[in-house]
Amino acid sequence: MRSSRRSMAGKRASSRKARGGKMRGKRASPKKEGRSKGPATPEPDAIVLLEADPEDAGKRGMAAIKTGISKGGKAVIISANRPYKTLMAAYRKNGIDSQRVMVIDCVSKPNNAEIEEADNVLYLESLTDLTDILLSVRDAIGAKAGRQFIFLDSITTMLIYNKPDTYARFIHNLLTMMRVKRVGGILLYVAGGAGQEVRAEIVQLCDKVIKA
Amino acid sequence: MAKKHPKGASKTDYFARTGIAGLDSLMGGGFEAEGTNLIRGSTGSGKTLFCLQSLVSACDRYDECGAFISFEESKESVYRSAKGIGCDLSALEKKGKFVFARYSPHEVAAIIKEGGGMIRDSIEAVGAKRVAIDSLTAYSLLFETPYESNEGLLALFEILNRWKVTTLLTDEKDVDISSSESGRLGFLSDSIIHLYNVRTGQTRARAMEVVKMRHAVHSNKLIPFKIEKRGIVIYPDMQLLV
Numbered sequence: 289m290r291s292s293r294r295s296m297a298g299k300r301a302s303s304r305k306a307r308g309g310k311m312r313g314k315r316a317s318p319k320k321e322g323r324s325k326g327p328a329t330p331e332p333d334a335i336v337l338l339e340a341d342p343e344d345a346g347k348r349g350m351a352a353i354k355t356g357i358s359k360g361g362k363a364v365i366i367s368a369n370r371p372y373k374t375l376m377a378a379y380r381k382n383g384i385d386s387q388r389v390m391v392i393d394c395v396s397k398p399n400n401a402e403i404e405e406a407d408n409v410l411y412l413e414s415l416t417d418l419t420d421i422l423l424s425v426r427d428a429i430g431a432k433a434g435r436q437f438i439f440l441d442s443i444t445t446m447l448i449y450n451k452p453d454t455y456a457r458f459i460h461n462l463l464t465m466m467r468v469k470r471v472g473g474i475l476l477y478v479a480g481g482a483g484q485e486v487r488a489e490i491v492q493l494c495d496k497v498i499k500a
Numbered sequence: 501m502a503k504k505h506p507k508g509a510s511k512t513d514y515f516a517r518t519g520i521a522g523l524d525s526l527m528g529g530g531f532e533a534e535g536t537n538l539i540r541g542s543t544g545s546g547k548t549l550f551c552l553q554s555l556v557s558a559c560d561r562y563d564e565c566g567a568f569i570s571f572e573e574s575k576e577s578v579y580r581s582a583k584g585i586g587c588d589l590s591a592l593e594k595k596g597k598f599v600f601a602r603y604s605p606h607e608v609a610a611i612i613k614e615g616g617g618m619i620r621d622s623i624e625a626v627g628a629k630r631v632a633i634d635s636l637t638a639y640s641l642l643f644e645t646p647y648e649s650n651e652g653l654l655a656l657f658e659i660l661n662r663w664k665v666t667t668l669l670t671d672e673k674d675v676d677i678s679s680s681e682s683g684r685l686g687f688l689s690d691s692i693i694h695l696y697n698v699r700t701g702q703t704r705a706r707a708m709e710v711v712k713m714r715h716a717v718h719s720n721k722l723i724p725f726k727i728e729k730r731g732i733v734i735y736p737d738m739q740l741l742v
Contacts, residue, residue, distance in 0.1 A: 413703045414702040419740050419742075423738060
Protein backbone atom coordinates (compact mmCIF):
# COMPACT_ATOMS: atom_id res chain seq x y z
CA MET A 289 0.00 0.00 0.00
CA ARG A 290 2.75 2.32 1.06
CA SER A 291 4.81 1.65 -2.03
CA SER A 292 1.79 2.12 -4.29
CA ARG A 293 1.08 5.48 -2.63
CA ARG A 294 4.66 6.48 -3.21
CA SER A 295 4.46 5.39 -6.80
CA MET A 296 1.30 7.49 -7.36
CA ALA A 297 2.99 10.53 -5.81
CA GLY A 298 5.97 9.95 -8.05
CA LYS A 299 3.73 9.80 -11.11
CA ARG A 300 2.01 13.05 -10.11
CA ALA A 301 5.38 14.69 -9.59
CA SER A 302 6.69 13.60 -13.00
CA SER A 303 3.51 14.75 -14.63
CA ARG A 304 3.88 18.17 -12.96
CA LYS A 305 7.52 18.28 -14.02
CA ALA A 306 6.54 17.52 -17.61
CA ARG A 307 4.11 20.43 -17.51
CA GLY A 308 6.85 22.66 -16.26
CA GLY A 309 5.33 23.10 -12.83
CA LYS A 310 7.46 23.54 -9.73
CA MET A 311 7.62 21.31 -6.68
CA ARG A 312 7.96 22.76 -3.25
CA GLY A 313 8.01 20.23 -0.45
CA LYS A 314 5.38 17.53 -0.77
CA ARG A 315 2.84 19.67 -2.61
CA ALA A 316 3.15 21.75 -5.75
CA SER A 317 2.58 25.41 -5.00
CA PRO A 318 -0.60 26.87 -6.47
CA LYS A 319 -0.34 29.44 -9.28
CA LYS A 320 0.46 32.79 -7.76
CA GLU A 321 -1.63 35.75 -8.74
CA GLY A 322 -0.92 39.04 -7.10
CA ARG A 323 -0.29 42.73 -7.41
CA SER A 324 3.30 43.92 -7.43
CA LYS A 325 4.78 47.39 -7.53
CA GLY A 326 8.18 46.15 -8.66
CA PRO A 327 9.18 44.69 -12.02
CA ALA A 328 8.30 41.14 -13.02
CA THR A 329 11.38 39.10 -12.24
CA PRO A 330 11.36 35.93 -14.31
CA GLU A 331 12.81 32.79 -12.72
CA PRO A 332 14.97 30.90 -15.21
CA ASP A 333 12.20 28.65 -16.59
CA ALA A 334 9.09 30.43 -15.33
CA ILE A 335 6.44 31.80 -17.64
CA VAL A 336 4.82 34.91 -16.26
CA LEU A 337 1.73 36.80 -17.37
CA LEU A 338 2.45 40.45 -16.64
CA GLU A 339 -0.84 42.32 -16.45
CA ALA A 340 -0.27 46.05 -16.48
CA ASP A 341 -2.47 49.14 -16.60
CA PRO A 342 -2.51 50.78 -20.04
CA GLU A 343 -0.65 53.85 -18.74
CA ASP A 344 2.13 51.77 -17.19
CA ALA A 345 2.43 48.85 -19.61
CA GLY A 346 5.49 50.21 -21.48
CA LYS A 347 7.34 51.12 -18.29
CA ARG A 348 6.55 47.78 -16.60
CA GLY A 349 7.64 45.84 -19.67
CA MET A 350 10.91 47.74 -19.88
CA ALA A 351 11.61 47.11 -16.19
CA ALA A 352 10.93 43.38 -16.63
CA ILE A 353 13.35 43.13 -19.57
CA LYS A 354 16.00 45.08 -17.64
CA THR A 355 15.66 42.79 -14.63
CA GLY A 356 15.82 39.63 -16.74
CA ILE A 357 18.96 40.83 -18.50
CA SER A 358 20.60 41.98 -15.26
CA LYS A 359 20.23 38.40 -14.01
CA GLY A 360 22.38 37.20 -16.89
CA GLY A 361 19.63 36.31 -19.37
CA LYS A 362 19.33 37.18 -23.03
CA ALA A 363 15.97 38.50 -24.21
CA VAL A 364 14.06 37.49 -27.32
CA ILE A 365 11.49 40.27 -27.80
CA ILE A 366 8.37 39.65 -29.90
CA SER A 367 7.35 43.20 -30.67
CA ALA A 368 3.87 43.94 -31.91
CA ASN A 369 3.90 47.50 -30.60
CA ARG A 370 7.13 49.27 -31.38
CA PRO A 371 9.55 49.04 -34.31
CA TYR A 372 13.13 47.89 -33.80
CA LYS A 373 14.60 51.37 -34.19
CA THR A 374 12.37 52.85 -31.48
CA LEU A 375 12.98 49.88 -29.20
CA MET A 376 16.75 50.18 -29.48
CA ALA A 377 16.58 53.86 -28.58
CA ALA A 378 14.41 53.05 -25.56
CA TYR A 379 16.78 50.26 -24.45
CA ARG A 380 19.79 52.57 -24.70
CA LYS A 381 17.94 55.19 -22.65
CA ASN A 382 17.13 52.57 -20.00
CA GLY A 383 20.65 51.17 -19.85
CA ILE A 384 19.76 47.83 -21.47
CA ASP A 385 22.62 46.19 -23.35
CA SER A 386 21.32 45.76 -26.93
CA GLN A 387 23.79 42.91 -27.48
CA ARG A 388 21.72 40.86 -25.07
CA VAL A 389 18.50 41.46 -26.99
CA MET A 390 17.09 39.84 -30.13
CA VAL A 391 14.04 41.55 -31.59
CA ILE A 392 11.39 39.87 -33.69
CA ASP A 393 9.89 42.99 -35.20
CA CYS A 394 6.31 42.48 -36.40
CA VAL A 395 5.65 46.19 -36.82
CA SER A 396 8.14 47.80 -39.24
CA LYS A 397 7.47 45.82 -42.43
CA PRO A 398 3.65 45.83 -42.32
CA ASN A 399 3.76 49.61 -41.77
CA ASN A 400 6.49 50.38 -44.33
CA ALA A 401 8.66 51.78 -41.57
CA GLU A 402 12.40 52.24 -41.96
CA ILE A 403 14.26 48.91 -41.94
CA GLU A 404 17.59 49.08 -40.15
CA GLU A 405 19.57 45.92 -40.84
CA ALA A 406 21.31 44.49 -37.79
CA ASP A 407 22.31 41.11 -36.38
CA ASN A 408 19.83 41.33 -33.53
CA VAL A 409 16.63 41.88 -35.49
CA LEU A 410 14.32 39.82 -37.64
CA TYR A 411 11.66 41.71 -39.56
CA LEU A 412 8.42 39.83 -40.15
CA GLU A 413 5.81 40.56 -42.80
CA SER A 414 2.71 40.47 -40.69
CA LEU A 415 1.22 40.18 -37.25
CA THR A 416 -1.30 37.71 -38.62
CA ASP A 417 1.25 35.12 -39.77
CA LEU A 418 1.44 33.41 -36.41
CA THR A 419 3.25 30.39 -37.87
CA ASP A 420 6.06 32.66 -39.09
CA ILE A 421 6.29 34.31 -35.67
CA LEU A 422 6.56 30.88 -33.99
CA LEU A 423 9.22 29.66 -36.43
CA SER A 424 11.19 32.87 -35.95
CA VAL A 425 11.08 32.54 -32.16
CA ARG A 426 12.32 28.99 -32.51
CA ASP A 427 15.20 30.12 -34.73
CA ALA A 428 16.04 32.95 -32.31
CA ILE A 429 16.10 30.61 -29.32
CA GLY A 430 18.25 28.14 -31.23
CA ALA A 431 20.72 30.79 -32.35
CA LYS A 432 21.49 32.21 -28.89
CA ALA A 433 23.67 30.47 -26.36
CA GLY A 434 23.09 30.68 -22.62
CA ARG A 435 20.05 31.47 -20.52
CA GLN A 436 17.27 33.19 -22.40
CA PHE A 437 13.80 34.51 -21.87
CA ILE A 438 11.04 35.62 -24.19
CA PHE A 439 9.20 38.90 -23.82
CA LEU A 440 5.93 39.12 -25.72
CA ASP A 441 4.77 42.70 -26.26
CA SER A 442 1.84 42.33 -26.20
CA ILE A 443 -1.00 39.82 -26.13
CA THR A 444 -3.49 42.67 -26.28
CA THR A 445 -2.10 44.14 -29.51
CA MET A 446 -1.77 40.78 -31.24
CA LEU A 447 -5.39 40.03 -30.42
CA ILE A 448 -6.50 43.06 -32.42
CA TYR A 449 -5.21 41.35 -35.58
CA ASN A 450 -5.89 37.67 -34.85
CA LYS A 451 -8.92 35.52 -34.13
CA PRO A 452 -9.05 34.60 -30.43
CA ASP A 453 -9.12 30.81 -31.00
CA THR A 454 -6.18 30.89 -33.45
CA TYR A 455 -4.30 33.18 -31.07
CA ALA A 456 -4.93 30.84 -28.13
CA ARG A 457 -3.42 28.02 -30.23
CA PHE A 458 -0.43 30.25 -30.98
CA ILE A 459 0.14 30.92 -27.28
CA HIS A 460 -0.25 27.23 -26.47
CA ASN A 461 2.33 26.34 -29.16
CA LEU A 462 4.69 29.08 -28.03
CA LEU A 463 4.50 28.10 -24.37
CA THR A 464 4.90 24.40 -25.15
CA MET A 465 8.02 25.20 -27.15
CA MET A 466 9.32 27.31 -24.26
CA ARG A 467 8.70 24.45 -21.81
CA VAL A 468 10.45 21.95 -24.07
CA LYS A 469 13.42 24.27 -24.61
CA ARG A 470 13.42 25.29 -20.94
CA VAL A 471 13.11 28.97 -21.75
CA GLY A 472 11.23 31.30 -19.44
CA GLY A 473 9.23 34.32 -20.46
CA ILE A 474 7.03 37.28 -19.76
CA LEU A 475 3.78 37.79 -21.65
CA LEU A 476 2.55 41.36 -21.43
CA TYR A 477 -1.20 41.84 -21.19
CA VAL A 478 -2.79 45.25 -20.89
CA ALA A 479 -5.49 45.17 -18.25
CA GLY A 480 -8.99 45.81 -19.55
CA GLY A 481 -7.87 45.24 -23.13
CA ALA A 482 -9.24 42.90 -25.78
CA GLY A 483 -9.49 39.18 -25.30
CA GLN A 484 -10.74 38.51 -21.79
CA GLU A 485 -11.69 34.95 -22.80
CA VAL A 486 -8.21 34.31 -24.22
CA ARG A 487 -6.67 35.70 -21.04
CA ALA A 488 -8.34 32.91 -19.06
CA GLU A 489 -6.84 30.31 -21.43
CA ILE A 490 -3.41 31.90 -21.14
CA VAL A 491 -3.46 32.23 -17.36
CA GLN A 492 -3.86 28.48 -16.91
CA LEU A 493 -0.74 27.92 -19.04
CA CYS A 494 1.45 30.35 -17.08
CA ASP A 495 3.31 29.71 -13.82
CA LYS A 496 2.58 33.09 -12.35
CA VAL A 497 0.39 36.15 -12.91
CA ILE A 498 1.74 39.52 -11.86
CA LYS A 499 -0.62 42.47 -11.80
CA ALA A 500 1.59 45.50 -11.93
CA MET B 501 8.02 1.70 -59.96
CA ALA B 502 10.74 1.93 -57.32
CA LYS B 503 12.46 -1.12 -55.86
CA LYS B 504 10.48 -2.59 -52.98
CA HIS B 505 12.10 -2.13 -49.61
CA PRO B 506 12.45 -5.57 -48.01
CA LYS B 507 12.32 -5.82 -44.23
CA GLY B 508 15.71 -5.49 -42.60
CA ALA B 509 17.48 -4.19 -45.71
CA SER B 510 19.57 -1.03 -45.55
CA LYS B 511 17.44 2.04 -46.16
CA THR B 512 20.16 3.73 -48.18
CA ASP B 513 19.71 1.15 -50.96
CA TYR B 514 16.05 1.87 -51.36
CA PHE B 515 15.69 5.55 -50.57
CA ALA B 516 17.37 8.59 -52.06
CA ARG B 517 18.02 11.32 -49.52
CA THR B 518 15.98 14.43 -50.23
CA GLY B 519 18.70 16.94 -49.32
CA ILE B 520 16.22 18.86 -47.16
CA ALA B 521 17.21 18.59 -43.50
CA GLY B 522 14.64 16.67 -41.47
CA LEU B 523 12.49 15.54 -44.40
CA ASP B 524 13.95 12.05 -44.92
CA SER B 525 12.77 10.76 -41.56
CA LEU B 526 9.27 12.16 -42.19
CA MET B 527 9.18 10.26 -45.50
CA GLY B 528 10.28 7.03 -43.87
CA GLY B 529 13.74 7.20 -45.45
CA GLY B 530 13.65 9.68 -48.33
CA PHE B 531 12.52 9.65 -51.97
CA GLU B 532 11.82 6.31 -53.57
CA ALA B 533 15.19 5.60 -55.23
CA GLU B 534 14.85 4.99 -58.97
CA GLY B 535 11.18 5.83 -58.54
CA THR B 536 8.91 8.68 -59.56
CA ASN B 537 8.36 11.28 -56.85
CA LEU B 538 5.67 13.89 -57.38
CA ILE B 539 6.03 17.41 -55.94
CA ARG B 540 2.66 19.11 -56.22
CA GLY B 541 1.56 22.63 -55.33
CA SER B 542 0.19 25.93 -56.58
CA THR B 543 2.19 28.72 -58.25
CA GLY B 544 4.83 30.09 -55.90
CA SER B 545 4.61 27.18 -53.50
CA GLY B 546 8.31 26.31 -53.95
CA LYS B 547 8.20 23.25 -56.26
CA THR B 548 11.10 24.30 -58.50
CA LEU B 549 13.26 25.34 -55.54
CA PHE B 550 12.48 22.06 -53.82
CA CYS B 551 13.77 20.15 -56.87
CA LEU B 552 16.82 22.38 -57.32
CA GLN B 553 17.81 22.06 -53.67
CA SER B 554 17.47 18.29 -53.85
CA LEU B 555 19.50 18.03 -57.09
CA VAL B 556 22.29 20.29 -55.84
CA SER B 557 22.42 18.59 -52.45
CA ALA B 558 22.69 15.19 -54.15
CA CYS B 559 25.59 16.53 -56.29
CA ASP B 560 27.42 18.17 -53.37
CA ARG B 561 26.86 15.69 -50.57
CA TYR B 562 26.36 12.32 -52.22
CA ASP B 563 28.33 12.82 -55.46
CA GLU B 564 25.18 12.02 -57.42
CA CYS B 565 24.98 13.87 -60.76
CA GLY B 566 21.73 15.59 -61.64
CA ALA B 567 19.66 16.73 -64.62
CA PHE B 568 16.98 19.39 -64.76
CA ILE B 569 14.54 18.99 -67.63
CA SER B 570 12.44 22.09 -68.07
CA PHE B 571 9.22 22.01 -70.05
CA GLU B 572 8.59 25.73 -69.60
CA GLU B 573 11.07 27.89 -67.69
CA SER B 574 14.24 29.18 -69.37
CA LYS B 575 17.75 28.20 -68.29
CA GLU B 576 18.51 31.78 -67.17
CA SER B 577 15.42 31.88 -64.99
CA VAL B 578 16.10 28.49 -63.38
CA TYR B 579 19.77 29.34 -62.72
CA ARG B 580 18.75 32.67 -61.17
CA SER B 581 16.24 30.91 -58.89
CA ALA B 582 18.97 28.48 -57.81
CA LYS B 583 21.34 31.34 -57.05
CA GLY B 584 18.67 32.79 -54.77
CA ILE B 585 19.10 29.81 -52.44
CA GLY B 586 22.89 29.71 -52.77
CA CYS B 587 23.12 27.03 -55.49
CA ASP B 588 25.58 27.68 -58.33
CA LEU B 589 24.33 25.52 -61.19
CA SER B 590 26.87 26.95 -63.67
CA ALA B 591 29.73 25.74 -61.47
CA LEU B 592 28.21 22.25 -61.24
CA GLU B 593 27.65 22.23 -65.00
CA LYS B 594 31.30 23.11 -65.60
CA LYS B 595 32.36 20.24 -63.35
CA GLY B 596 30.21 17.90 -65.45
CA LYS B 597 27.92 17.09 -62.52
CA PHE B 598 24.78 18.80 -63.75
CA VAL B 599 22.93 19.28 -67.02
CA PHE B 600 20.02 21.52 -67.97
CA ALA B 601 17.76 20.76 -70.92
CA ARG B 602 14.64 22.54 -72.11
CA TYR B 603 11.97 21.08 -74.36
CA SER B 604 8.56 22.34 -75.35
CA PRO B 605 5.66 20.06 -74.38
CA HIS B 606 5.14 19.24 -78.10
CA GLU B 607 8.76 18.19 -78.41
CA VAL B 608 8.45 16.05 -75.31
CA ALA B 609 5.38 14.27 -76.63
CA ALA B 610 7.20 13.53 -79.89
CA ILE B 611 10.37 12.43 -78.07
CA ILE B 612 8.40 10.09 -75.82
CA LYS B 613 6.64 8.54 -78.81
CA GLU B 614 10.08 7.70 -80.18
CA GLY B 615 11.29 6.18 -76.91
CA GLY B 616 12.67 9.27 -75.17
CA GLY B 617 16.06 9.21 -76.95
CA MET B 618 16.92 12.94 -76.80
CA ILE B 619 16.05 13.31 -73.12
CA ARG B 620 17.88 10.11 -72.27
CA ASP B 621 20.97 11.46 -74.08
CA SER B 622 20.91 14.58 -71.90
CA ILE B 623 20.70 12.47 -68.75
CA GLU B 624 23.41 10.06 -69.87
CA ALA B 625 25.72 12.93 -70.83
CA VAL B 626 26.52 13.45 -67.14
CA GLY B 627 25.48 10.05 -65.83
CA ALA B 628 22.65 11.65 -63.87
CA LYS B 629 21.12 9.55 -61.10
CA ARG B 630 18.58 12.19 -60.11
CA VAL B 631 16.36 13.97 -62.61
CA ALA B 632 13.88 16.79 -62.08
CA ILE B 633 11.12 17.34 -64.64
CA ASP B 634 9.51 20.76 -64.25
CA SER B 635 6.62 20.73 -64.85
CA LEU B 636 4.17 18.06 -65.98
CA THR B 637 1.32 20.57 -66.18
CA ALA B 638 2.14 21.81 -69.67
CA TYR B 639 2.71 18.24 -70.87
CA SER B 640 -0.67 17.10 -69.54
CA LEU B 641 -2.39 19.99 -71.35
CA LEU B 642 -1.27 18.61 -74.70
CA PHE B 643 -3.88 15.89 -74.60
CA GLU B 644 -7.46 16.51 -75.58
CA THR B 645 -9.22 13.75 -73.65
CA PRO B 646 -8.63 12.20 -70.21
CA TYR B 647 -7.94 8.90 -72.00
CA GLU B 648 -5.19 10.44 -74.14
CA SER B 649 -3.78 12.23 -71.12
CA ASN B 650 -3.66 8.96 -69.21
CA GLU B 651 -1.90 7.24 -72.11
CA GLY B 652 0.60 10.08 -72.37
CA LEU B 653 1.40 9.92 -68.66
CA LEU B 654 1.74 6.15 -68.74
CA ALA B 655 4.21 6.39 -71.63
CA LEU B 656 6.25 8.99 -69.75
CA PHE B 657 6.30 6.96 -66.52
CA GLU B 658 7.29 3.79 -68.37
CA ILE B 659 10.26 5.57 -69.91
CA LEU B 660 11.31 7.11 -66.58
CA ASN B 661 11.21 3.72 -64.89
CA ARG B 662 13.36 2.22 -67.65
CA TRP B 663 16.06 4.85 -67.13
CA LYS B 664 16.67 3.76 -63.50
CA VAL B 665 16.94 7.28 -62.17
CA THR B 666 15.29 8.94 -59.16
CA THR B 667 12.81 11.33 -60.73
CA LEU B 668 11.25 14.42 -59.18
CA LEU B 669 8.20 15.52 -61.14
CA THR B 670 6.50 18.83 -60.42
CA ASP B 671 2.79 19.36 -60.92
CA GLU B 672 1.27 22.81 -60.70
CA LYS B 673 -2.07 22.37 -59.04
CA ASP B 674 -4.03 24.17 -56.34
CA VAL B 675 -4.11 21.49 -53.69
CA ASP B 676 -6.80 21.71 -51.07
CA ILE B 677 -5.31 21.25 -47.64
CA SER B 678 -8.33 19.19 -46.52
CA SER B 679 -8.52 17.01 -49.62
CA SER B 680 -6.86 13.65 -50.15
CA GLU B 681 -7.60 13.43 -53.88
CA SER B 682 -4.44 12.61 -55.85
CA GLY B 683 -5.73 11.73 -59.33
CA ARG B 684 -4.19 9.49 -61.96
CA LEU B 685 -0.80 11.21 -61.72
CA GLY B 686 -0.72 10.60 -57.99
CA PHE B 687 -1.66 6.96 -58.47
CA LEU B 688 1.23 6.42 -60.88
CA SER B 689 3.80 8.14 -58.62
CA ASP B 690 5.75 6.28 -55.96
CA SER B 691 5.67 9.22 -53.57
CA ILE B 692 3.74 12.48 -53.35
CA ILE B 693 4.63 15.67 -51.51
CA HIS B 694 2.16 18.53 -51.39
CA LEU B 695 3.43 22.08 -50.94
CA TYR B 696 0.91 24.57 -49.57
CA ASN B 697 0.95 28.34 -49.57
CA VAL B 698 -1.95 29.18 -47.29
CA ARG B 699 -3.45 32.62 -46.74
CA THR B 700 -3.19 33.81 -43.14
CA GLY B 701 -4.79 37.23 -42.90
CA GLN B 702 -2.54 39.71 -44.71
CA THR B 703 0.11 37.18 -45.79
CA ARG B 704 0.65 33.52 -46.61
CA ALA B 705 2.24 30.71 -44.66
CA ARG B 706 4.03 27.72 -46.17
CA ALA B 707 3.59 24.08 -45.24
CA MET B 708 4.31 20.70 -46.78
CA GLU B 709 2.83 17.26 -46.39
CA VAL B 710 3.99 13.78 -47.34
CA VAL B 711 0.81 12.41 -48.90
CA LYS B 712 2.08 9.09 -50.20
CA MET B 713 5.07 6.77 -49.89
CA ARG B 714 4.51 3.54 -51.76
CA HIS B 715 7.02 1.50 -49.76
CA ALA B 716 7.43 3.26 -46.44
CA VAL B 717 5.49 4.43 -43.43
CA HIS B 718 5.48 8.21 -43.53
CA SER B 719 4.47 11.10 -41.31
CA ASN B 720 0.94 12.47 -41.71
CA LYS B 721 1.82 15.86 -40.27
CA LEU B 722 1.43 19.20 -41.94
CA ILE B 723 4.93 20.63 -41.67
CA PRO B 724 5.57 24.40 -41.74
CA PHE B 725 8.53 25.50 -43.83
CA LYS B 726 10.32 28.65 -44.87
CA ILE B 727 12.26 29.54 -48.00
CA GLU B 728 15.44 31.21 -46.84
CA LYS B 729 18.71 32.23 -48.46
CA ARG B 730 20.04 28.72 -47.80
CA GLY B 731 16.92 27.12 -49.29
CA ILE B 732 13.93 25.28 -47.87
CA VAL B 733 14.02 24.88 -44.09
CA ILE B 734 11.36 22.66 -42.52
CA TYR B 735 10.09 22.70 -38.93
CA PRO B 736 8.76 19.22 -38.18
CA ASP B 737 8.13 19.98 -34.51
CA MET B 738 5.99 23.05 -35.17
CA GLN B 739 2.39 23.52 -36.27
CA LEU B 740 0.78 25.53 -39.03
CA LEU B 741 -1.50 28.15 -37.47
CA VAL B 742 -4.25 29.30 -39.80
